[in-house]
Amino acid sequence: MTAQAKRRNLLLDGLAQIGDAGLFLPTLLAAVPRSLRYFRETVRQLWFVGAMSLIIIMTCGLFVGMVLALQLYHVLEIFGGTASTGTVVALSVYRELGPVVTALLFAGRAGTSITAEIGLMRATDQLSAMEMMAVDPVAYVATPRFIAGIIAMPLLCCVFSAMAIFGGHLVGVTWLGIDNGTFWSNMTSNVDVWKDVIDGVIWKGLAFGTVVTLISVHQGYTTPPTSEGVAYATTRTVVASSIAILAIDFVLTAFMM
Amino acid sequence: MLGYLGHPMTDAIASPESAPAGDALVRVRGLTTRFSGRAVFDGLDLDIPRGKITAIMGPSGTGKTTLLKHITGQLAADEGELWVDGEDVARLSREGLFKLRERVGYLFQNSALLTDFDVFENVAFPLRQHTKLPEELIRDIVLTKLQAVGLRGAARLMPSELSGGMARRVALARAIVFDPMLILYDEPFVGLDPIALNQVLKLIRTLNETLGITSVLVAHELAAIQQVADRVVLIANGKVVAEGHPKEIADDGSPWTRQFFGGEPDGPVPFHYPAGDYAADLGLGETA
Ligand SMILES: Nc1ncnc2c1ncn2[C@@H]1O[C@H](COP(=O)(O)OP(=O)(O)O)[C@@H](O)[C@H]1O
Numbered sequence: 001m002t003a004q005a006k007r008r009n010l011l012l013d014g015l016a017q018i019g020d021a022g023l024f025l026p027t028l029l030a031a032v033p034r035s036l037r038y039f040r041e042t043v044r045q046l047w048f049v050g051a052m053s054l055i056i057i058m059t060c061g062l063f064v065g066m067v068l069a070l071q072l073y074h075v076l077e078i079f080g081g082t083a084s085t086g087t088v089v090a091l092s093v094y095r096e097l098g099p100v101v102t103a104l105l106f107a108g109r110a111g112t113s114i115t116a117e118i119g120l121m122r123a124t125d126q127l128s129a130m131e132m133m134a135v136d137p138v139a140y141v142a143t144p145r146f147i148a149g150i151i152a153m154p155l156l157c158c159v160f161s162a163m164a165i166f167g168g169h170l171v172g173v174t175w176l177g178i179d180n181g182t183f184w185s186n187m188t189s190n191v192d193v194w195k196d197v198i199d200g201v202i203w204k205g206l207a208f209g210t211v212v213t214l215i216s217v218h219q220g221y222t223t224p225p226t227s228e229g230v231a232y233a234t235t236r237t238v239v240a241s242s243i244a245i246l247a248i249d250f251v252l253t254a255f256m257m
Numbered sequence: 258m259l260g261y262l263g264h265p266m267t268d269a270i271a272s273p274e275s276a277p278a279g280d281a282l283v284r285v286r287g288l289t290t291r292f293s294g295r296a297v298f299d300g301l302d303l304d305i306p307r308g309k310i311t312a313i314m315g316p317s318g319t320g321k322t323t324l325l326k327h328i329t330g331q332l333a334a335d336e337g338e339l340w341v342d343g344e345d346v347a348r349l350s351r352e353g354l355f356k357l358r359e360r361v362g363y364l365f366q367n368s369a370l371l372t373d374f375d376v377f378e379n380v381a382f383p384l385r386q387h388t389k390l391p392e393e394l395i396r397d398i399v400l401t402k403l404q405a406v407g408l409r410g411a412a413r414l415m416p417s418e419l420s421g422g423m424a425r426r427v428a429l430a431r432a433i434v435f436d437p438m439l440i441l442y443d444e445p446f447v448g449l450d451p452i453a454l455n456q457v458l459k460l461i462r463t464l465n466e467t468l469g470i471t472s473v474l475v476a477h478e479l480a481a482i483q484q485v486a487d488r489v490v491l492i493a494n495g496k497v498v499a500e501g502h503p504k505e506i507a508d509d510g511s512p513w514t515r516q517f518f519g520g521e522p523d524g525p526v527p528f529h530y531p532a533g534d535y536a537a538d539l540g541l542g543e544t545a
C-alpha cells in the first residue's frame with residue numbers, strides 16, 4: 001500500500017468511525033426509557049465517572065489557576081494593570097480553560113475506563129450473557145454510563161473553575177499582594193453570569209460531556225473482542241475525544257462570540 | 258414482566274406428558290451458515306426432542322457453539338429454518354426473542370460471569386431483572402441453586418477469585434435459576450474435577466427428571482455423556498453424520514464414529530483446518 005493510499009484509508013476509517021458513533025447515538029437515546037429501570041446503575045456510574053474524578057479535577061484546577069495568575073500578573077505589571085489579574089483569570093477559566101481542560105482530563109480519567117470496562121465486558125462475553133438473560137446491554141451498560149457522563153461533566157467543570165479561581169486568589173492575593181477587595185470586585189463587575197459562566201461552564205461542559213462519553217461508550221461497545229482490540233479502543237478514545245473537544249470548542253466559541 | 262408463578266416453568270413441567278411422542282422442542286431444517294465464504298453448516302437437519310437430554314458431539318471448530326447461538330437467536334443463519342417451541346427464531350422481534358430467552362438457560366463456554374458482581378448477585382441477576390420477588394425468596398432460590406453446584410459457601414466471592422471449574426459451576430447455577438424449559442450447556446465439564454463432574458452430571462439428570470427440562474449438552478467427554486444423555490448427535494463437516502443411543506453410537510460401525518470415538522487422525526473428519534499444500538507453504542515446492 002502506498003503512503004498516500006494508507007493516509008486515505010486512515011481518513012476513511014476515521015470518517016467511518018464518526019459516522020458509526022453518530023448512528024450509535026440514537027440507539028443510546030432510544031434506550032433511555034428502558035434504562036430508567038436501572039436508575040441505581042446510573043447512580044453507581046455517576047459515582048465512578050464523577051465523584052472518582054474529583055481529586056484529579058480539583059488538583060489540576062488549582063494548579064491551572066495558580067500558574068495563570070502568576071503569568072498574568074507579570075504581563076499585566078508591564079501595563080500597570082495587575083488589579084485586573086482576577087478578572088482575566090476568571091474569564092479565561094470560565095470561557096475556555098475550565099471546560100476544555102476538564103474535558104481533556106475527563107477523557108483520560110473517565111473515558112478510558114468506560115471504554116476499557118465495556119470492551120472487556122464484550123471480550124469476556126458478558127454482554128452476550130446479558131442478551132441471553134433477556135437483559136438489553138445497551139440499556140443496562142451503555143446508556144447509564146452515557147447519562148452519567150453528561151451529568152458529571154458540567155459539575156466537574158464547575159468544581160474545576162472554582163478551584164482555579166481559588167488558585168488564582170492564592171497566588172495573586174496571598175503571594176503577590178494584590179488587594180483582596182480589588183481582586184474580587186474587579187472580577188465580579190466584569191464577569192457576566194450568562195455570557196461567561198453559563199455559556200462557558202454549563203453549555204460547553206454539557207457538549208463536551210456528551211461527545212466524550214459517546215466516543216468512550218461507542219469505542220468500548222464496538223471493540224474487537226481481544227486484549228489488543230481493547231487496548232486500541234482505549235487509545236482511540238483519548239485521541240478522538242481530544243480532537244473532538246478542541247474542534248467543538250472552536251465552533252461553540254465562534255457561535256457564542 | 259412475568260411474575261414468578263406465571264413463569265413458563267410450570268409449562269415446562271407439564272409439557273412432557275402433554276406433548277405428543279416424537280415432538281421436537283428444537284427443529285432445524287436445511288441450516289446453512291458461512292463465515293467468510295467457508296460453510297460451517299451445510300444443510301443441517303436436526304430435531305431435539307422435548308424433555309430429553311441430547312448430547313451434541315463433534316470435532317472442535319465444527320460449529321457446536323455456533324449452533325447454540327443459532328438456537329438462541331444470537332446469530333442469524335444464512336439459509337434454512339429453525340424453530341424453538343414452535344417459534345421461528347429468525348422471524349422473532351427483539352421482544353419476542355427476549356421472551357423466548359427468558360425460558361432458555363445458556364451456559365457459556367467461558368462462563369461469562371458479570372465481573373461487577375459477586376457469586377450470589379450473579380446467580381440472582383436474572384431473578385432481579387425479571388421478577389419482583391421479595392428479597393428472602395431470592396435469597397432462598399439463589400442459595401438452593403448454589404448448594405446444588407456445591408458453592409453455597411462461595412456466595413460472597415468475586416468472579417476473579419474463582420477457579421475455572423468454580424466459575425463454570427456458578428454459571429451453571431445462573432443458567433438454571435429460572436428453571437427454564439430448555440438449557441443449553443456449552444462444554445460444561447471442562448475444568449471440573451471428578452467429584453464436581455459427578456455432581457454436575459447428577460444435577461443435569463435431576464433437572465431433567467424432576468422438572469422435565471429439555472437439555473442440550475455440547476461436550477467431548479463420552480463417559481460422562483453416557484451417564485446422562487438420552488441421545489447423541491455427532492456433527493461433522495456441517496452435517497449430522499451419526500446419531501443414536503450414547504452406549505451404542507461408538508460402535509455403530511460407521512466410519513465417522515469409528516474415527517471420532519477411536520480418536521484416529523485419518524478418516525472422513527479432517528484433523529486439519531482447510532489449508533493449501535503443506536510443502537508449498539514451507540517453501541519446499543520450488544526446491545523439490
Ligand atoms: N464470529 C465468527 N466469525 C468468523 N468465524 C467464526 C465466528 N464464530 C465461529 N467461527 C468459525 O466457525 C467455526 C465453528 O466455530 P464454533 O462453533 O466455535 O466451533 P465449536 O464446535 O468448537 O464450538 C470455527 O471454524 C470458527 O473459526
Ligand SMILES: [Mg+2]
Pocket residue numbers: 321322323366443
Ligand atoms: Mg465451542
